[in-house]
Amino acid sequence: QVQLVELGGGLVQAGGSLRLSCAASGRTFSIYRMGWFRQPPGKEREFLAAINWSEGSRMYADSVKGRFTISSDNAKSTGYLQMNNLKPEDTAVYYCAAKLTSLSDFRYWGQGTQVTVSS
Numbered sequence: 459q460v461q462l463v464e465l466g467g468g469l470v471q472a473g474g475s476l477r478l479s480c481a482a483s484g485r486t487f488s489i490y491r492m493g494w495f496r497q498p499p500g501k502e503r504e505f506l507a508a509i510n511w512s513e514g515s516r517m518y519a520d521s522v523k524g525r526f527t528i529s530s531d532n533a534k535s536t537g538y539l540q541m542n543n544l545k546p547e548d549t550a551v552y553y554c555a556a557k558l559t560s561l562s563d564f565r566y567w568g569q570g571t572q573v574t575v576s577s
Contacts, residue, residue, distance in 0.1 A: 467571030480554030486535040496550035
């Protein structure tokens with residue numbers, strides 16, 4: 459089992475920046491990939507970015523490419539999402555998630571952290 463805790467959400471003005479962190483515990487040695495998702499009010503959950511734990515290769519959704527950067531510190535079992543040039547449309551609950559194999563779902567999820575961007 460892997461437990462994930464997101465930190466770093468809050469209220470920012472449009473154009474501002476936040477860095478979210480995702481601290482993993484439990485069987486962290488088994489993590490294959492960590493991802494970030496968000497769910498805006500009244501909308502479906504949306505994939506944002508993912509990073510492969512071992513090599514650091516990254517993928518991004520088009521909606522955040524160029525503004526958000528995913529990274530990880532394997533020694534600290536922590537992932538990060540650097541969010542720049544935030545827009546009101548970025549307002550959502552942000553979640554980190556982990557999968558243990560390349561073929562599995564993102565089956566482990568954090569509790570979520572609220573990001574609110576004011577205009």
